[in-house]
Amino acid sequence: MPDPNxxxxxxxxxxxxxxxxxxxxxxxxHLLPEELERLTLFSNLRRQIPFEEYPGYFVLRRYSPGExxxxxxxxxxxxxxILTPREL
Numbered sequence: 244m245p246d247p248n249x250x251x252x253x254x255x256x257x258x259x260x261x262x263x264x265x266x267x268x269x270x271x272x273h274l275l276p277e278e279l280e281r282l283t284l285f286s287n288l289r290r291q292i293p294f295e296e297y298p299g300y301f302v303l304r305r306y307s308p309g310e311x312x313x314x315x316x317x318x319x320x321x322x323x324x325i326l327t328p329r330e331l
Contacts, residue, residue, distance in 0.1 A: 265302060265304075265321055267302075268304070270304070270305055271302050271303070271304050272302065272303040272304075273298075273299055273301065273302055273303075274301040274302070274303055276294035276295050279292075279294050279301055280294070281330075282324070282326070282330055283327070283330060284324050303326075
């Protein structure tokens with residue numbers, strides 16, 4: 244039966260996804276869907292991810308040895324996946 248108060252929002256069914264921004268820097272490469280599908284992280288999934296629906300969300304960024312990637316305790320809305328030499 245429909246809710247008699249249509250202005251009431253059912254928060255249990257609302258999906259909240261924070262907008263993530265990664266400031267670009269020289270050398271960043273945006274990965275194509277076919278490149279993402281070859282990564283170990285995504286290659287063995289039961290369902291395919293529609294990567295084309297997320298243009299610009301996946302960036303290959305290279306770091307120098309000893310360079311800080313992320314600091315524990317800093318606020319963040321992104322994730323990092325460290326590639327193996329084989330995946331590069």
